[in-house]
Amino acid sequence: MAILVIAEHDNQQLKPATLNTVNAASQLNQPISILVIGSDCQAVAEQASAVSGVDTVLVADNAAYQHQLAENTAKLIAELASDFDYVIAAGTTTGKNTLPRVAALLDVAQISDIVAVKSADTFVRPIYAGNALATIQSLDSKKVITVRTSAFDAAGTDGSATITPCGLVHANAQSEFVSEELAVSERPELTAASVIISGGRGMGNGENFSLLEKVADKLGAAVGASRAAVDAGFVPNDMQVGQTGKIVAPDLYIAVGISGAIQHQAGMKDSKVIVAINKDEEAPIFQIADYGLVADLFEVLPELESLL
Amino acid sequence: MKVLVTVKRVIDYNVKIRVKPDGSDVDLTNVKMAVNPFCEIAVEEAVRLKEKGIASEIVVVSVGGSEAQEQLRTALALGADRAILVESTANTESLNVAKLLAKVVEQEQPSLVIMGKQAIDSDNNQTGQMLAALCDMPQATFASEVSVADNSVTVTREIDGGLQTLSLQLPAIVTTDLRLNEPRYASLPNIMKAKCKPLATVTPDDLGVTLSAHTQLLGVNPPPQRSAGVKVKSVAELVDKLKNEAKVI
Amino acid sequence: MEFDVVIVGAGPAGLSAAYHLKKLANDKQQDISVCVLEKGSEVGAHILSGAILETTALDELIPDWQEKGAPLTTPVTEDALYLLKDQQRATKVPGWAIPAPMHNNGNYIVSLGNVCRWLATQAEAIGVEIFPGFAAAEIAYDDNGRVKGVYTGDMGISKDGEQKDSYMPGMALYGKYTLFAEGCRGHLGKQLISQFKLDENSDPQHYGIGIKELWEIDPALHKSGLVVHGSGWPLDNDTTGGFFLYHADNNQVVVGLIVDLNYSNPHISPFDEFQQMKHHPLFADVLSTGKRLSYGARAIAKGGLNALPDMAFPGGLLIGCDAGTLNFAKIKGTHTAMKSGMIAAENVLNALIQDGQSGQDGQDNLPDTLTGFTDAFRDSWLHKELHASRNFGPAMHKFGPIMGGAYNWIEQNLFKGRLPWTLHDTKPDYAQMKPASECPEKHYPKPDGKLSFDKLSSVYLSNTNHEEDQPSHLRLLDPAIPVKVNLAKYNEPAQRYCPAGVYEIVEAESGPQLQINAQNCVHCKTCDIKDPSQNICWVPPEGTGGPNYPNM
Known part of the structure; x- marks a missing residue:
């Protein structure tokens, strides 16, 4: 039968996470529909119809769905699921919030945060904070799945799916949206950033972190630090990446002047691409870096800033 | 009002896990176990509600083997009033745990259920939402602030890119995020007192729930080791590779 | 809170004392409250030992330990002793030449x-209160200077000494008697020894640092029950120590090295000696296809009877390795620690019961110092055993590993430890350190990441963690000394004797300074012992x- 992918959006823009989710779904080799639930979300439906590999876009456009709260969207998805074998959403806070509720309504398990599709009913997902990978087989006829989007490339956008309105409306009398406060900082938060540049003890002092910030501004990156840099008092504790700090997995992680002790690696080794810049070519960080540059960071950083 | 909190017994967050040599699962022999950190935050939040005079009774529930009594005692030492252990070691996947908890909720009729957003072993992030569906209650996941007034609870949630505030009618289910509070330490006198607080044990049969497996664990592997990539000679080469080879900038 | 008996430390000594006391009291229908404080997150979290267990004390403590599921499942099947001559060669010492105490049959x-962990379950089952996660931080004295208990440390204090949200003040735990069973170089035991001058009549304590790893190996190479000991390479002739390799169950082996802390060359790094040692074929052949599972280190009090301080003081007793009851000839301290705890339990109970009978007029008739313990200890097999091996350590220190070993063989095998003289070693370990400039430098090979x-x-594999925002628990009496004295004269040996990378000399803009990474500390106590x-x-x-x- 078929796959229903839940669109991630804000009523105006289809979020890129949807593209990674569709790509994961496409590995099941079944027809794919996207469901857009929202209010005044026709623009999103249009964008969804352009996603490669998608046949149909279902649009449930109603004021009741404006904030995509789980109570009624889960009911809607569960109802629509009767026509599908798979219900799949991105493992974002929205997907994580809604999909388990759908699964329970359907009396099936949810397979959370898959990073690989093994077969029609078998998936790989990280457990223990990514320190192990479990291979899980679903025994339910209907499969409800969330996808770790960083594990899948984005689908293309050269498709032309048909858009079909869906008139089902479930009211939500149980919960109510009060307000939303989206962070508009100049730099993304460490745990949400797609690019992170971190400094270690090699930075020498706190002032030198401005060299990293300049590069970060060019890349839209967050700035992190190793425990050694925090312990040396260069930067505050909340910038620490590592075992006892934040665990991050951006698309690009640039480690500058960080030797790369295992405690630091534990916090960033799941990054997609790792760059190491260090003058000590024996530094352990080079053993896990995709790109290593053995050089003096005080020469590299200004040059990097100018080339970006 | 009555608050129900749930705790799960998991491997201590300080302990490095090890996959069994036969790849069947993670080896938990003789490793330190503890209350799931997010559940600890849930207990703390309930205790704070009681200290504010909002909660009148805190019931803590766990689903697991008899050894989970240890974690229930910890919750009692932190301030919960009584504990219920649903003794079940088979089929403890999220949906089944939610089904067992739904029965407990039906019996206990709490006004508020506070749970951890996820357990640090299975990392599923499902049970609270599933319980909400089964009880047809509203839910607020990933809470970083909770305030209860009359018949509703206002919850600030940590969502991607910011914060969202919802108001839920009670009874409701809230799952905790890391920044909701900093749990207290259990004091020695409270640990002593906790030994005398009531702890009831029930089985799935007692609750009238028959569980069946919805998933099967086929194997567990350590994550692939990263290996060293290439050394570049210059900053220009690095930028070029990141743009054209890795395509990350 | 008040108890009849407060015990500090849930190791073999503390738990044996607690169990024995509660068991004897229950048998006599006496209601005696016993509480055990343990600084680790759970019982066993801070326990590190080889270990080969001789069951003499356990047989007395819990005779049906087998039925009760004690985790003693791997009997020793074979003993081997090797001298490593260099990085390739080893000599197997024939069985007849092995000093008798080093035989491990049974x-x-x-x-x-x-x-x-198992002992704790047994103790809790008969009513002992065990509190893991609480460190005894200070000793409580009454007005007469008698020990009346301990204070637990404050929790939730920030790096700068401020109270955090989670602040919880420490508590007083008072007992009619307090037993200190903190293990080697207990920080309270150290204070008690100096406060009551318990070491007036004994030699200075001597220590070793034991570093241990747990490995999972190829089942084809695994010989359950095989015990290998030895010494030699890579330790130089001025440095004594010995290694162990035990084939435990589940295809696991433990490998470790004990380096005596009386070494004099500040360039020595026990950690690196151990890492290098594993490249010897004796180890590499077993380990190279295996996987390292765990790592840890702990100091060992090995001075034996000559260095054993008085164990009784007003209000309590020092037991186990906190006093120093380890038998270094056997390289075993568990059965001796357990026995010391049991003797303590018997004497504490006697005192408490006598007090209960005679003190009904409201008069407190508890004896301050349990002199009965001292007598009972002297009459026990424990004392006999320690007396027999009293010269073992000093002989090694005096004559070096080869001649000392020969001396020990003669004394232990031919004379069964009954030679009429006693060798003494009166120089404390920290005072042995020579200036760096006078000693050959050591160059250790880079680790290969496999062996x-x-x-x-x-340290990562020891699952070590400390709450980050708390005052450092490694206190410098004078913050200037590490750079001014230790770095200048000894090239700050803390960088090398610490097996957890706690101490680092870093180049700051103002010059070199000592960085203390307290979070890495595995609580081995070597720094407290060896800092020159x-x-x-x-x-x-x-x-x-x-x-x-x-x-x-």
Whole structure:
């Protein structure tokens, strides 16, 4: 039968996470529909119809769905699921919030945060904070799945799916949206950033972190630090990446002047691409870096800033 | 009002896990176990509600083997009033745990259920939402602030890119995020007192729930080791590779 | 809170004392309250030992230990002793030449952590209160200077000494008697020894640092019950120590090296000696296809009877390795620690019962100092055993590993430890350190990541953690000394004797300075022992901090 992918959006823009989710779904080799639930979300439906590999876009456009709260969207998805074998959403806070509720309504398990599709009913997902990978087989006829989007490339956008309105409306009398406060900082938060540049003890002092910030501004990156840099008092504790700090997995992680002790690696080794810049070519960080540059960071950083 | 909190017994967050040599699962022999950190935050939040005079009774529930009594005692030492252990070691996947908890909720009729957003072993992030569906209650996941007034609870949630505030009618289910509070330490006198607080044990049969497996664990592997990539000679080469080879900038 | 008996430390000594006391009291229908404080996050979390267990004390304590599921499942099947001549060659010492105390027939290869976990369950089942996660931070004295208990440390204090949200003040735990069973170089035991001058009549204590790893190996190479000991390479002739390799159950082996802390060359790094040692074929052949599972280190009090202080003081007793009851000839301290705890329990109970009978007029007739313990200890097999091996350590220190070993063989095998003289070693270990400039430098090979590893990857496997925002638990009496004295004269040996990478000399803009990474500390106490300036004072961090050793 078929796959229903839940669109991630804000009523105006289809979020890129949807593209990674569709790509994961496409590995099941079944027809794919996207469901857009929202209010005044026709623009999103249009964008969804352009996603490669998608046949149909279902649009449930109603004021009741404006904030995509789980109570009624889960009911809607569960109802629509009767026509599908798979219900799949991105493992974002929205997907994580809604999909388990759908699964329970359907009396099936949810397979959370898959990073690989093994077969029609078998998936790989990280457990223990990514320190192990479990291979899980679903025994339910209907499969409800969330996808770790960083594990899948984005689908293309050269498709032309048909858009079909869906008139089902479930009211939500149980919960109510009060307000939303989206962070508009100049730099993304460490745990949400797609690019992170971190400094270690090699930075020498706190002032030198401005060299990293300049590069970060060019890349839209967050700035992190190793425990050694925090312990040396260069930067505050909340910038620490590592075992006892934040665990991050951006698309690009640039480690500058960080030797790369295992405690630091534990916090960033799941990054997609790792760059190491260090003058000590024996530094352990080079053993896990995709790109290593053995050089003096005080020469590299200004040059990097100018080339970006 | 009555608050129900749930705790799960998991491997201590300080302990490095090890996959069994036969790849069947993670080896938990003789490793330190503890209350799931997010559940600890849930207990703390309930205790704070009681200290504010909002909660009148805190019931803590766990689903697991008899050894989970240890974690229930910890919750009692932190301030919960009584504990219920649903003794079940088979089929403890999220949906089944939610089904067992739904029965407990039906019996206990709490006004508020506070749970951890996820357990640090299975990392599923499902049970609270599933319980909400089964009880047809509203839910607020990933809470970083909770305030209860009359018949509703206002919850600030940590969502991607910011914060969202919802108001839920009670009874409701809230799952905790890391920044909701900093749990207290259990004091020695409270640990002593906790030994005398009531702890009831029930089985799935007692609750009238028959569980069946919805998933099967086929194997567990350590994550692939990263290996060293290439050394570049210059900053220009690095930028070029990141743009054209890795395509990350 | 008040108890009849407060015990500090849930190791073999503390748990045996607690169990024995409660059991004897229950048998006599006496209601005696016993509480055990443990600084680790759980019982066993901070326990690190080889370990080979001789069951003499356990047989007395819990005769049906087998039925009760004690984790003693791997009997020793074979003893081997090797001298490593260099990085390739080894000489197997024939069985007849092995000193008698080093024979292990009838003993078991165990995880002492798991034995303690089991002992704790037994003790709790008969009514002992055990509180893991609480460190005894200070000694409580009454007005007459008698020990009346301990204070637990404050929790929730920030780095700058401020109270955090989670602040919880420490508590007083008073007991009619307090037993200190903190293990080697207990920080309270150290204070008691000096406060009551308990070491007036004994030699200075001597120590070793034991570094241990747990490996999982190829089943084809695994010989359950095989015990290998030895010494030699890579330790130089001026440095004594010995290694162990035990084949435990589940295709696991433990490998470790004990380096005596009386070494004089400040360039020596026991950690790197151990890492290098594993490249010897004796180890590499077993380990190279295996996987390292865990790592830890702990100091060992090995001075034996000559260095054993008085164990009784007003209000309590020092027991186990906190006093120094380890038998170094056997390289075993578990059965002796357990026995010392049992003797303590018997004497404490006698005192409490006599007090209950005679003190009904409201008069407190508790004897201050349990002199009965001292007599009972002297009459016990424990004392006999320690007396027989009293010369073992000093002989090694005096005559070096070869001649000392020969001396020990003659004394232990031919004379069964009954030679009429006693050898003494009166120079404390820290005072042995020579200036760096007078000693040959050591160049250790880089770890290969397969057999040998760096310190931080090792600490990682000890599951060590401390709450980050708390005052450092490694106190410098004088913050200037590490650079001014230790760095200048000894090239700051803390960088090398610490097996957890706690101490680093870093180049700051103002010059070199000592960085203390207290979070890495595995609570081995070596710094407190070996700092040549005796400037480092180890105090307990917030409860639960430290390693979380599994199966160690």
